[in-house]
Structures are given as C-alpha cells and as structure tokens.
Amino acid sequence: MSAPPPVAGGDPYRSAGVDYETLDAAKRVALAAAAxxxxxxxxxxxxxEDASRGEPATLVEVGGLRLGFVLECLGTKSMLARAYEEATGEDRFAAIGYDTVAAVVNDCCCIGALPVVVNAYFATGSAGWFTGTRHASLVEGFRKGCVDAGAAWGGGESPTLSGLVADDGIDLAGSAIGVVPDGQPALLGEALAAGDELVLLASTGLHANGASLARKVAAGLPDGLGHRLGSGEALGEALLRPSPCYVGVVEALQQSGASLHYASHVTGHGLRKLMRAQRALTYVVGELPPVPEVLGFLADAAGLDARAAYATFNMGAGFALFVAAGEGAAAVEVARRLGHRALVAGTVEAGARRVVLEPIGVEYGSGELELR
Amino acid sequence: MSAPPPVAGGDPYRSAGVDYETLDAAKRVALAAAAxxxxxxxxxxxxxEDASRGEPATLVEVGGLRLGFVLECLGTKSMLARAYEEATGEDRFAAIGYDTVAAVVNDCCCIGALPVVVNAYFATGSAGWFTGTRHASLVEGFRKGCVDAGAAWGGGESPTLSGLVADDGIDLAGSAIGVVPDGQPALLGEALAAGDELVLLASTGLHANGASLARKVAAGLPDGLGHRLGSGEALGEALLRPSPCYVGVVEALQQSGASLHYASHVTGHGLRKLMRAQRALTYVVGELPPVPEVLGFLADAAGLDARAAYATFNMGAGFALFVAAGEGAAAVEVARRLGHRALVAGTVEAGARRVVLEPIGVEYGSGELELR
Incomplete structure (x- = not known):
C-alpha cells in the first residue's frame, strides 16, 4: 500500500511537527501485523471482527456480546492548557480531562457501541506537575466526561516518565469498552447506501485535533493565547472550550428506532473523515455548519485555504451521522433535544469514494484518506 | 487517606525522578473520583465491580460476562532501547514491544481474566523516530506479545506529540480486554486464606519497572549500557531481555482445576506487591528465587540495601500465585511445563497485612503499600 498523497494546498501539520504521511504509513504497517x-x-x-479494522473502534465478539474497544489520546492539547495557566493563572484542566474522555467515547460510539467503562492514562514528566489545582481539575473533568458518556471510570495508569515526557507536561489518553445494544447493528460501513442522508452535529471548536498547529499560531501572535478574537474572547479560552460528548445522540437514535447506517467522528484529517468507510460512495455536502470563530481564525492565521482548512480542522462539524433516506430531519430533532446543534448537510450518492463540499467548491478524492 | 510513609532505607526512585509518594497520593484522588x-x-x-478497584485490572460485568480491563504502560524502558541502539547499533525494539504487551496482559490475568484483545499506544515526539528498523521491530514484538498472550491485536493510536514527548522518544502503553472463563472465579482477593501457598514465577530481569533507576545507574558507569556484568553480558543486553508472559500459567491452572485464590504481578513496589490484596493476612516467604544478575548489579550500584532492593525491583520474582494449601507443588509443575522456573516460596498466614521475607530478614508493613 502506498502512502497517501498530501492534500493539495499544502500540509499545514507537517510544519507544526505532525507528519501524517509518515504516521499513516506506519499505521498501515501496524495494521498489517495486527490483521x-x-x-x-x-x-x-x-x-x-476484521471489518472493524481501520474503524474508530475495534469490534470484538465474545460470549454473544459485541464489544467496541478504543484506545485514543488527546494529542498535545494539554500543552495549551498549561500555557494558558501560565499566562492567566486560570486552570483549564477540567476541560482537558473532559476532552480526553470525549476523544475516546466519541470514537467508541461510531461503531454503535455505547461505552460502559473508561480507563485513564495520565503520564507526566515529573511529580512537579501535580502542584496546584490542575490534577484535581483534570480528575473532575475526566469523571464528568465518563458520567456524561454513561460510562464508569474504571481505573488507569499515571506514570512519571522522566526524560520522556516534558517536565511540565502530561500525556493524556484513555481507553474504553463499549457494548453494541442487542438488536442494533454494529456500524462498520456495510449499511451505507446511496440515498442516505448526512447529518452533521456541531463542534464546539478545536476538540482534540489541531493543538500542535494552534500552538504554532499562538506562538506567532504578540499576545499569544491572550489574543482577542473578533468577538472579544481570548484565543486560549476559545481553544480550551470542552469537546461535546456525542454518545447520547447515538444512543437516542438507536432507541428511537432510526435507521442509523454509519457514524464518523470528525477528528484528524478534518472532513475527509466523512469518507471513512471503505466504500465506493460519494458524500455530497450541500450545506456546511457555521464555522466556529476560533477555527476560522486559526485557518486564516495559518494561511490555509478552504481546501486545506476543511482537510485539517472539523470547521464546525464535530460528528457525522448517516441515516436512511428521509430520516435526516428526525435525527436532527433527536440531536437538538439533547442540546446539540445539527443539520441535514447532504446525501450519500453512488460514485467514486470522495467527499464533495459544494458550498466551498472543494473535493477530496479517495487517495486523500487512507487509514487501512 | 494519608500518603504512605516511604520505605525505610530510602526511596531510590525519588532521586531517579519518580516520586511514588506523590504519585500514590494522586492515584488515590483519582480512585476516589472514579469510585x-x-x-x-x-x-x-x-x-x-467495586472490589476490583485498586486491583491490577478492572472487573466489569456485562451481559453475563465478566471482563477484565487494563490500561498499562511501559514506563521509560524505551529510552534504554534507544540508548542501546545509539551505543551499539543494535535494535532491541522487538523486546520493547513484547514488554509493552507483557506489562498489560500480566496485569489482566491477575484477576483471572484471560486477554482476548490488546490495543497499542505508540506516542512519538517526532516523525523522525520512524527511521530505520525500530518501528518494524516494535510492531513485530507487539504482535508476538499478543499472540503469546492468546489475544488479538485490535488497533490503537500512534500520535506524534511534538514538544510533549522527547524528540527521539516513544511513550508506549497498551490496553486489554480479558474474559474470566465460565465457572472460574474472578480473583479479587476474597478467596485468599491462611494456609494458602505462595508460588513465585521467575522473572527475566528488569521487566517494565525500574528503567528510570537503571538509566541513572548506567549514566554513572564509564561504559554505560556497554558495561560488562560478571557473566560477561553487557548491562544493556541484560536490561533489554524481554519480560515473560505469564498468562499461559494462569490459564493452565484454571484448566487444571487448581484452586487459584489470587495472583499478583510483581511490578513497581517490588515484593511489597505480595500484599496487594486488601486483606488482613501475612505473607511469609521462606525461600526467595535466584536474583537475576542484572538486578543484583543495579541494587548494588544504586546503593540499595536488601530492604530497599526488594521494595523496588522484582529481584527474580516476576509473578506470584496464591493457591490452596497443598497445591503449591502442582502449580509449580504446571508452570515448569510451560517453560517457567517456579518455586513454592512461602505461605499465607493469619495476622496483620504484611510481607515477611525470611531469608533476608526483611518485613514490609501494610502502610508501605497503599494503592487504594
């Protein structure tokens, strides 16, 4: 398997220290060994279940149960919280703890598995990290994330990795077990069909992906994370808004009897993730959600054109649901009742595997998302 | 709950950058929130299952199944492999991959849950880590670890954490789901009883704990990791010998109908881990296994007396099995048939929670191991 070509318009991550080409290639080596x-x-x-390889969660069948299994990390977002604390004295580690759980459970529910337990990985560079309120905040945010996801917090690991993790840093990750409810299909892409409707759930901003690029942008601003956005909000405040938990929407759709065919958590690779399923289908987006101010600012400041921006950030679309023809509006209503902004954004069509973002005249071809 | 007093004889980890007092206290804060x-x-x-809190794996009951769930890391041992590669040109990342899985699955089987799937966490500091053979070796070692444990390799996460993980470093961890076989008890300590026999399975050396201290010792030697031990083996070679996988022994004991009452993976805190169960019982060790040359060398070089050494390293005892009175010799035989050196090392007695190592005249009191 060859490495994917870079996204036309440049690879903003590479200059921020994240080389998706190398990483995706390495990921495929590991997937081959695991297969x-x-x-x-x-x-x-x-x-x-081999069909789950390359999906956001692994599907394991055991004793009549279908379990989803995820190990996922927060990336470098904790460094933003640390820098913000140093600049303002304000502790945002509760948001970071919540984000860590969200990164895990939003992946888990993509395959239709509702999380039942989450374990934490808090790896610090020195015991000095535990000063002040940040550990208590992190723990409280992680706990709230678990409860909002409907899961127990099981346990985890909190090593000090002196010399491996930065002295003032914390590497955050988590793992979850989910259960696909009896009578519900696991969502591995087989059910996707031309005519399906695409529902996009609003993001709250950066979520867990793009933190390295955000740090690079902030480093180039005179006021850094204190830079005021047009709305008057500080850049750091906006970047550290917690991610939503989308698990409840998937659960409510399952319980409502909706024909949920697939789901995709929009993370790294931006809206290219709409074609996550390994299917020959075209995803035509006729309407895009509003772009969170902070993401528009980051894209501009990093010099990303629309094509690169939507291939990098979620740009307002945090989670995608694919439902049967005619069911989009009802799914939007389910999401809204749970407090999520949502819209019927487009349709699945017969054709080559690609994503078409009509409002901005951008297309991503199949070769621009090779995760397996 | 108060922080545990340090082990009398000094805390060798603190000077190596690992402050177990702070870490254990933080762990208890997290456990309280999770509870x-x-x-x-x-x-x-x-x-x-609340009784599993503080055990090496979380026990989750779902749909009639009893699942073990673990998230565990390798610590800083990958830095030893990196340093060894730089010094000798020899790639030992296959051992490191195997060690990562062993750290996870040996914890999982402690509660009687046999691992069925393992996910990987490979967090690098830069894409430059992926040069040469080390990634392919790591992947092969991880795969072999999964197969030896009887588990599938599901997937995982391999982020680049620029600025958070050292540029030439990799933070390795893994997560596993295990299943307690039908008809077998989960091992949470309730079955432990006075009269039980303690069987110790041999370690191969350092395993996953003590790498920070080992690096510190190596840094103080003129030849570093190339230092020749008495046997002529290089220190680095000995330190990087892969951990054993103990899962097969637990599985064979379950299948043999043995009365396996408890199991403890001897990791951080050394042989204090023999009193891992929160029970008022005394663990009297009458015979200790041979000390691997490399651990004896490290203890001497770090200036640890016997009390500190056995509270820090496994000192030859990698895994402890607690079986019903009279069943120790049979358990040893099961382990030997699977290629593990083993011995009936002692007994469980009525009395205060403590560990007594008779051959070296050392005792550890209950307050010296507070994990919950």
Missing part, C-alpha cells in the same frame, strides 16, 4: 491475529483468541470464545 | 461512577452504566446492562 493476522484476529482469530488468536478463538479458544477463549472471542473473535475480532 | 462514585460504578453504577453509571447500569442502563446499558453493565456494572463495575
């Missing part, structure tokens, strides 16, 4: 192991636990009554 | 969430997923048919 041969699916049947290993057969003697223990378990089987890994 | 209130056990019933949150009840609506999804799942419940976290």
């Amino acid at each position: 041969a192991t699916s049947a290993v636990p057969a003697g223990r009554g378990a089987r890994l | 209130a969430t056990s019933a949150v997923p009840a609506g999804r048919g799942a419940r976290l």
Whole structure:
C-alpha cells in the first residue's frame, strides 16, 4: 500500500511537527501485523471482527456480546492548557480531562457501541506537575466526561516518565469498552447506501485535533493565547472550550428506532473523515455548519485555504451521522433535544469514494484518506 | 487517606525522578473520583465491580460476562532501547514491544481474566523516530506479545506529540480486554486464606519497572549500557531481555482445576506487591528465587540495601500465585511445563497485612503499600 498523497494546498501539520504521511504509513504497517491475529483468541470464545479494522473502534465478539474497544489520546492539547495557566493563572484542566474522555467515547460510539467503562492514562514528566489545582481539575473533568458518556471510570495508569515526557507536561489518553445494544447493528460501513442522508452535529471548536498547529499560531501572535478574537474572547479560552460528548445522540437514535447506517467522528484529517468507510460512495455536502470563530481564525492565521482548512480542522462539524433516506430531519430533532446543534448537510450518492463540499467548491478524492 | 510513609532505607526512585509518594497520593484522588461512577452504566446492562478497584485490572460485568480491563504502560524502558541502539547499533525494539504487551496482559490475568484483545499506544515526539528498523521491530514484538498472550491485536493510536514527548522518544502503553472463563472465579482477593501457598514465577530481569533507576545507574558507569556484568553480558543486553508472559500459567491452572485464590504481578513496589490484596493476612516467604544478575548489579550500584532492593525491583520474582494449601507443588509443575522456573516460596498466614521475607530478614508493613 502506498502512502497517501498530501492534500493539495499544502500540509499545514507537517510544519507544526505532525507528519501524517509518515504516521499513516506506519499505521498501515501496524495494521498489517495486527490483521493476522484476529482469530488468536478463538479458544477463549472471542473473535475480532476484521471489518472493524481501520474503524474508530475495534469490534470484538465474545460470549454473544459485541464489544467496541478504543484506545485514543488527546494529542498535545494539554500543552495549551498549561500555557494558558501560565499566562492567566486560570486552570483549564477540567476541560482537558473532559476532552480526553470525549476523544475516546466519541470514537467508541461510531461503531454503535455505547461505552460502559473508561480507563485513564495520565503520564507526566515529573511529580512537579501535580502542584496546584490542575490534577484535581483534570480528575473532575475526566469523571464528568465518563458520567456524561454513561460510562464508569474504571481505573488507569499515571506514570512519571522522566526524560520522556516534558517536565511540565502530561500525556493524556484513555481507553474504553463499549457494548453494541442487542438488536442494533454494529456500524462498520456495510449499511451505507446511496440515498442516505448526512447529518452533521456541531463542534464546539478545536476538540482534540489541531493543538500542535494552534500552538504554532499562538506562538506567532504578540499576545499569544491572550489574543482577542473578533468577538472579544481570548484565543486560549476559545481553544480550551470542552469537546461535546456525542454518545447520547447515538444512543437516542438507536432507541428511537432510526435507521442509523454509519457514524464518523470528525477528528484528524478534518472532513475527509466523512469518507471513512471503505466504500465506493460519494458524500455530497450541500450545506456546511457555521464555522466556529476560533477555527476560522486559526485557518486564516495559518494561511490555509478552504481546501486545506476543511482537510485539517472539523470547521464546525464535530460528528457525522448517516441515516436512511428521509430520516435526516428526525435525527436532527433527536440531536437538538439533547442540546446539540445539527443539520441535514447532504446525501450519500453512488460514485467514486470522495467527499464533495459544494458550498466551498472543494473535493477530496479517495487517495486523500487512507487509514487501512 | 494519608500518603504512605516511604520505605525505610530510602526511596531510590525519588532521586531517579519518580516520586511514588506523590504519585500514590494522586492515584488515590483519582480512585476516589472514579469510585462514585460504578453504577453509571447500569442502563446499558453493565456494572463495575467495586472490589476490583485498586486491583491490577478492572472487573466489569456485562451481559453475563465478566471482563477484565487494563490500561498499562511501559514506563521509560524505551529510552534504554534507544540508548542501546545509539551505543551499539543494535535494535532491541522487538523486546520493547513484547514488554509493552507483557506489562498489560500480566496485569489482566491477575484477576483471572484471560486477554482476548490488546490495543497499542505508540506516542512519538517526532516523525523522525520512524527511521530505520525500530518501528518494524516494535510492531513485530507487539504482535508476538499478543499472540503469546492468546489475544488479538485490535488497533490503537500512534500520535506524534511534538514538544510533549522527547524528540527521539516513544511513550508506549497498551490496553486489554480479558474474559474470566465460565465457572472460574474472578480473583479479587476474597478467596485468599491462611494456609494458602505462595508460588513465585521467575522473572527475566528488569521487566517494565525500574528503567528510570537503571538509566541513572548506567549514566554513572564509564561504559554505560556497554558495561560488562560478571557473566560477561553487557548491562544493556541484560536490561533489554524481554519480560515473560505469564498468562499461559494462569490459564493452565484454571484448566487444571487448581484452586487459584489470587495472583499478583510483581511490578513497581517490588515484593511489597505480595500484599496487594486488601486483606488482613501475612505473607511469609521462606525461600526467595535466584536474583537475576542484572538486578543484583543495579541494587548494588544504586546503593540499595536488601530492604530497599526488594521494595523496588522484582529481584527474580516476576509473578506470584496464591493457591490452596497443598497445591503449591502442582502449580509449580504446571508452570515448569510451560517453560517457567517456579518455586513454592512461602505461605499465607493469619495476622496483620504484611510481607515477611525470611531469608533476608526483611518485613514490609501494610502502610508501605497503599494503592487504594
């Protein structure tokens, strides 16, 4: 398998220290090694569903249950919280804890598995990190994230990795087990069909992806994270707004009897993630959600054109739901009742695997998202 | 809950950048927050078993299954492999990958849950880490670790954390789901009883804990990791010998009908981990296994007396099994057939929670291991 070509319009991440080409290629090497192991636990009554490889969560069948399994990280966003604390004295680690859980559980529910337990990974560079309120805040945010996701917080690991993690830093990740409810399909892309409607749920801003680029932009501003956006809000404040938890929407759709065919958490690779499923289908977006001020600012400040911006950030679309023809409006209503802004943004059409963002005249071809 | 007093004889980790007092206290704050969430997923048919809090794996009951859930990391051992590669040109990342899985699955099987799937966390500081053979080796070692544990490799996450993880470093962790076989008890300590026999399985050396201290010792030697031990083996070579996988022993004991009452993975805190269970019981060790040359060397070089050494390293005892009275010899035989050196090392006695290492005249009191 060859490395994907870079997105035309430049690769803004590479200059921020994130080389998706190398990473995606390495990921495929690991996936190939992992692929041969699916049947290993057969003697223990378990089987890994190969169709879930490359999906946001692994599907494991065991004892009649279908489990979703995720290990996901927050990236470098904790460094933004640390820098913001140093600049303003304000502790935003509760948001960071919540974000960590959101990164995990929003991936988990993509395959239709509702999280039941989440474990934490808090790796610091020195015990000095634990001074002040930040650990208590982090713990409270993580706890709230679990509760909002409907999951127990099981446990986890909190090592000090002296010399490996930055002295004032914390590497945050989490893992979750989810359960696909009885009678519900696992969402691995097979059910996607031409005619399906695409519903986009609003993001609150940066979420877990793009923090390295945001730090680079902030470093180039005279006021750094204190820079005032047009609305008057500080850049750091906007960047550190917690991610939404989308689990409740997936659960409510399952319970409502909706024909939910697929779901995609819009993270790294931006709206290219709409074609996450390995299917020959075209995703035509006729309406895009409003762009959060902070993402518009970051895209401009980083010199990204629309094509690069929508390939990098969520640009207002945090989560995508694909429902049967005619069911989009009802799904939007379910999401709204749970407090999420949402819109029927487009449709799935027969055709080559690609994403078409009509309002901005941008297309992403299949080769621009190779995750398996 | 108060912080545990330091081990008499000094805290060798603190000077190596690992402050267990602060970490253990923080862990208890997190455990307290997590404790209130056990019933949150009840609506999804799942419940976290509170008795598993503080155990090496979380026990989750869902749909009639008892799942073990672990998120565990390798610590800083990858830095030893990186330094060894720089010094000798030899790539030991296969051992590091294997070690990462061993750290996870050896925890998982402690509660009687046999791993069925493992996910990987490979967090690098820069894409430059992926040069040469080390990524391919890491992947191969991780894969082999999964297969030896009887588990599928599901997937995972491999972010670049520029500025957060050292440029030439990799933060390695993993997560596993295990299943407690039908008809077998989960091992949470309730079954432990006076009269039980303690079986110790041999370690191969450092395993996943103590790498920061080992790096500090190596830094003080003229030849560093190339220092020749008495046997002629290079220090680095000995430090990077892969950990054993103990899962097969637990599985074989379950299948043999043995009365396995408890198990403890001897990691951080050394042989204090023999009193991991929150029970008023005394663990009397009458015979200790041979000390691996490399651990004896490290203890001497770091100036640790026996009390500190056995509270820090595994000192040859990688895994502890607690079986019913009279069953120790049979358990040893099961382990030996699977290629593990093992011995009946002692007994569980009525009395205060403490560990007594008779051959070296050392005792650890209950307050020296507070993990919950």
